[in-house]
Amino acid sequence: MRKAISQSVLYQALVVPLIQLFVFVAISLVVIGSVVLILAALFNRPVAGGMTLLQFVIRTLPQVAIDGLVIGFLYAMIALGYTMVYGVLQFINFAHSEIFMVGAFIGVELMLALAIPSTAPLMLIMAGILLAVAGGMIGSGLLAVVVERVAYRPLRGAPRLVPLISAIGVSFFLQDAVRAIEGLLNNAFYRNYPSFPVLNQQIPLASFTVAGQPVQMQIQAKVIFIIIASLVMLSGLNFVVNATRLGRAIRAVAQDRPTAALMGVDVDRIIMLTFLIGGALGGATGVLFGVRVGRIDPYVGFIPGIKAFTAAVLGGIGNITGAMLGGIVLGVLEGFAGAYLSQFTGGAFGAEYKDIFAFAILILILMFRPTGLLGEMVGQRA
Amino acid sequence: MANLLELRKVTKRFGGLVAVNQVDFTLEPGRIVSIIGPNGAGKTTLFNLITGIYKPDEGEILFEGRSLVGLRPDQVTARGISRTFQNIRLFGNMTVMENILVGMHTRFRASPVDILFQTPRFRGEERELREEALRLIRFVGLRASPDELAKNLPYGEQRKVEIARALAARPKLILLDEPTAGMNPQETAETTRLIRRLRDELGITVILIEHQMRVVMGISERVTVLDYGEKIAEGSPEEVRRNPRVIEAYLGRGVAIGAIA
Numbered sequence: 001m002r003k004a005i006s007q008s009v010l011y012q013a014l015v016v017p018l019i020q021l022f023v024f025v026a027i028s029l030v031v032i033g034s035v036v037l038i039l040a041a042l043f044n045r046p047v048a049g050g051m052t053l054l055q056f057v058i059r060t061l062p063q064v065a066i067d068g069l070v071i072g073f074l075y076a077m078i079a080l081g082y083t084m085v086y087g088v089l090q091f092i093n094f095a096h097s098e099i100f101m102v103g104a105f106i107g108v109e110l111m112l113a114l115a116i117p118s119t120a121p122l123m124l125i126m127a128g129i130l131l132a133v134a135g136g137m138i139g140s141g142l143l144a145v146v147v148e149r150v151a152y153r154p155l156r157g158a159p160r161l162v163p164l165i166s167a168i169g170v171s172f173f174l175q176d177a178v179r180a181i182e183g184l185l186n187n188a189f190y191r192n193y194p195s196f197p198v199l200n201q202q203i204p205l206a207s208f209t210v211a212g213q214p215v216q217m218q219i220q221a222k223v224i225f226i227i228i229a230s231l232v233m234l235s236g237l238n239f240v241v242n243a244t245r246l247g248r249a250i251r252a253v254a255q256d257r258p259t260a261a262l263m264g265v266d267v268d269r270i271i272m273l274t275f276l277i278g279g280a281l282g283g284a285t286g287v288l289f290g291v292r293v294g295r296i297d298p299y300v301g302f303i304p305g306i307k308a309f310t311a312a313v314l315g316g317i318g319n320i321t322g323a324m325l326g327g328i329v330l331g332v333l334e335g336f337a338g339a340y341l342s343q344f345t346g347g348a349f350g351a352e353y354k355d356i357f358a359f360a361i362l363i364l365i366l367m368f369r370p371t372g373l374l375g376e377m378v379g380q381r382a
Numbered sequence: 383m384a385n386l387l388e389l390r391k392v393t394k395r396f397g398g399l400v401a402v403n404q405v406d407f408t409l410e411p412g413r414i415v416s417i418i419g420p421n422g423a424g425k426t427t428l429f430n431l432i433t434g435i436y437k438p439d440e441g442e443i444l445f446e447g448r449s450l451v452g453l454r455p456d457q458v459t460a461r462g463i464s465r466t467f468q469n470i471r472l473f474g475n476m477t478v479m480e481n482i483l484v485g486m487h488t489r490f491r492a493s494p495v496d497i498l499f500q501t502p503r504f505r506g507e508e509r510e511l512r513e514e515a516l517r518l519i520r521f522v523g524l525r526a527s528p529d530e531l532a533k534n535l536p537y538g539e540q541r542k543v544e545i546a547r548a549l550a551a552r553p554k555l556i557l558l559d560e561p562t563a564g565m566n567p568q569e570t571a572e573t574t575r576l577i578r579r580l581r582d583e584l585g586i587t588v589i590l591i592e593h594q595m596r597v598v599m600g601i602s603e604r605v606t607v608l609d610y611g612e613k614i615a616e617g618s619p620e621e622v623r624r625n626p627r628v629i630e631a632y633l634g635r636g637v638a639i640g641a642i643a
């Protein structure tokens with residue numbers, strides 16, 4: 001009996017969400033991949049390189065899928081910050097994209113301060129990045145708490161639009177604060193993550209032949225790192241929300257704040273911890289994002305922030321599982337659009353139109369499911 | 383005997399409306415007392431003042447001799463006061479068990495680290511609290527499974543879960559806001575017995591807001607009557623029942639004595 005209880009808690013909190021995550025990944029890849037394949041088969045015609053469109057798609061599909069997934073995981077982690085805060089406060093924290101950006105800057109400063117030689121052994125580099133991620137989590141988490149305390153809590157009783165404006169203000173403030181600090185210290189407001197050849201190398205995953213031509217499926221070493229880090233954090237979050245006293249309190253506050261208070265839950269503290277967790281996830285994502293793209297500036301949070309917010313709405317705002325699904329779907333959608341738009345339209349629309357495409361799909365989904373893919377399930381809120 | 387709860391000249395205004403006006407109220411431990419009054423008389427406001435949802439504009443609220451004024455609801459709960467609601471306010475998308483565990487929130491000691499590594503401390507505490515929750519489920523006579531979502535339970539069962547959740551904090555005083563509202567006579571009788579057992583078996587002092595006179599007259603040792611935020615009568619059920627001001631408040635002028643019995 002004793003063992004059964006604790007095992008089932010662990011099972012519910014760690015194994016189930018991981019399975020769920022894999023199901024989401026599989027479903028989004030299969031659905032979106034099939035659509036692309038069917039379209040390619042329908043409009044099949046010769047394209048550059050002596051291949052047909054269908055052959056081109058089949059050759060590139062696995063690679064595109066992996067790239068899309070990585071973006072998807074990053075969106076999912078940022079989306080969690082929006083959705084958790086929405087869950088407890090019914091408020092969109094538009095400054096979250098800047099929390100993410102600050103995380104990226106803390107990460108880059110730590111990496112530069114560590115000055116790990118670019119030829120250092122892989123373990124040392126990994127340790128350095130992990131340290132930067134930890135730094136980004138702590139810094140961004142604390143910053144989110146301060147922002148809540150200074151800019152949102154005094155407005156708790158105000159009409160809903162007021163804290164929204166306050167959030168936009170915080171957003172501008174943080175952008176310019178980082179710009180000013182970096183400008184004063186470095187005479188430039190952008191920074192470059194140190195690059196490591198070991199992390200950039202392509203690791204072959206599989207190879208097969210399509211239409212007599214060999215196809216190599218590869219994955220960048222740092223992408224593996226990003227995927228593993230995301231999985232660890234996503235399951236960690238699920239564990240906290242579903243298996244701990246803190247998580248139970250967060251869910252209680254999300255469902256009914258006054259009642260939770262009357263049950264002995266310190267609501268202000270729970271809201272603070274929600275910002276801490278969401279901010280920490282955002283900061284970690286900022287560092288991973290920086291490692292992936294290399295160069296960052298104070299405005300780097302805006303686009304990923306908007307997309308992650310979109311992902312949260314797509315999955316069902318307030319719904320943690322939904323945020324993960326929304327992030328993965330949006331990332332994959334965008335990846336596919338970026339890779340194939342140009343080929344499918346005969347060059348009329350290039351990869352730069354991928355956002356329009358992804359958002360058009362999104363609007364379509366929301367027209368038919370306004371509450372998002374998984375719906376605004378209050379039970380999942382937090 | 384020392385008072386468990388004492389309200390001194392408590393006043394609460396909402397704009398121009400005086401919801402609770404200069405109310406004095408004392409309660410000895412081990413009692414079951416009722417607060418009655420017409421709709422809008424200030425009964426629920428009084429509960430909200432005691433539990434820290436509202437702060438009184440004037441007056442003092444003492445629990446075990448210490449002031450409650452200015453404490454947050456969770457701090458009041460930690461002092462030993464629990465409540466239920468007029469409209470059931472369970473966490474609908476949580477299971478019965480989880481609802482009760484939230485009620486025990488202030489009593490958990492294990493940290494997330496303990497939980498992650500399944501330390502003996504966590505296992506012991508989790509087992510202890512879950513077993514206690516099961517005892518509470520049995521105590522209130524809940525027939526549903528602890529793993530059922532609260533929103534899927536029938537109304538009467540939800541009331542029981544609310545009471546079990548309120549008991550989870552091990553209160554010294556429990557405030558029940560219309561616990562029999564919407565119940566059929568059989569459920570009402572069952573709830574009445576349960577309220578009496580709270581005091582007799584668990585030693586918890588009870589304040590009841592109630593509309594069904596049968597319940598009020600059946601179990602309360604003392605009845606306080608509010609009207610337009612003021613205390614207009616107080617005494618044994620018999621005294622209150624015969625009080626002309628009470629009859630007037632309930633039924634308007636000129637109605638025969640004894641009508642509210």
